[in-house]
Amino acid sequence: MRDEADHAAAGLPDDVRVRLYDQALNAARVGAWECELETERLTWTPGVYDIFGYPTGNPLRRANIVDLYIDESRRNMELARAEVIRSGRAVTLDTEIRTWRGERRWMRLSINAMREDGRTARIFGSKQDITSDRQIIERLRRQAETDPLTGLANRLVFQARYREVIDDNLNHGFASALVLIDLDRFKELNDTHGHSAGDACLCEVAGRLRRAFHNAGLVGRLGGDEFAIILRSPTDPARIAHVLQQTVAMLSRPLFWNGLRIEVGASIGAALIGRPHRRRIAELFAEADIALYDAKAAGRNKVHLFGDEGHSRAA
Incomplete structure (x- = not known):
């Protein structure tokens, strides 16, 4: 032919x-x-x-x-x-x-x-x-790697990029903490005002986290009302706790949707990564989960750090 x-x-x-x-x-x-x-x-x-x-x-x-x-x-x-x-x-x-x-x-x-x-x-x-x-390729990649509601990294990408973030030579390969954030009273919000209000709340929380932690290694939504951050700084546990307390205050500010004043809070658990970075992310997630559980058990709007010494530090 x-x-x-x-x-x-x-x-x-x-x-x-x-x-x-x-x-x-x-x-x-x-x-x-x-x-x-x-x-x-x-x-x-x-x-x-x-x-x-x-x-x-x-x-x-x-x-x-x-x-x-x-x-x-x-x-x-x-x-x-x-x-x-x-x-x-x-x-x-x-x-x-x-x-x-x-x-x-x-x-x-x-x-x-x-x-x-x-x-x-x-x-x-x-x-x-x-x-x-x-x-087209970039659009498909974003769809595969981001949470469709908030635009943050999804769970799979967050876990996959953990090693990439802490090995980043440009930033001296440093990461200080894995932070888990769980919204308080979110189920109550969904039950009272419906899922549209819940979605609006999640998008607002994502935007606040994105703006507050634009220099962080990574910000993601793991699913439901749970978010995660890999902090690059600060490195001192007391300063990390202070930053996360400020984060709780920031996330607790009311938002307004369809003429309604909506209030939620946040519980935060964090695992200190430490150096050298030899631990697997599964281990860090387990520690951060324990810290988050302790924060929620202590009441709303609480921060707990799980350090290398093996106990939670309340803030």
Whole structure:
């Protein structure tokens, strides 16, 4: 079939064949490019201009184009380019760019080498706009990883990312406590005002936690009216208890929904992570659960810390 299609295309006039190819490339949001290495002279087809939103009248200077790549993509692109020039082997990678007008896009970049006298004289390839594909993938990822009601990390992701958070070299791999939060009087709220009011309350609590702990390692909703946080700081147990007492006060502020004043409280249990981080998250969850149980048994709006010394510290 392909031979027949190629044969049919070969029988077309040159201007018609070029027009059809251009239409197909434009429909696929694909463009071709070439760079002569000695002079760094760039050549683009119209599709590449469209992807970058680059004015066709502007001179094509490689330094200006490289600046349009987002930092990590720029590094990856330069490494791939150098490897193709060195080895002559083709490479394909996905890169993120900022167009001439400032719009962020994803682009699939292919790099091939043309060698002369045993060395790479020019590189060439294609660039394809894959922004819509990446957006679909990102949307599916968010759906899989977040609680659909509050937008916080769900239980599975929270547990999976625990190791990632405490091993974060950028933040010196530090995490100070695993915190569990359980809302007081939430069942009473649902029974009295219905699940819509309960959902509104959960969303408000999630928003307050997100704002209060935006520098935390992770904030998640584990299910029902239970939330969890991995704290990076403070590290001192007394200061952790103080922060969590402030959290109880913050969560106990009334919220207003459909003309109703709604009040809930929160009980908090926390397990101190300590260093080095060799303990499994299951162990920490067990300790935080014990501390949370003690907090609820002591009454509403209480905080308990379970420390390495093996007993709960009331706050």
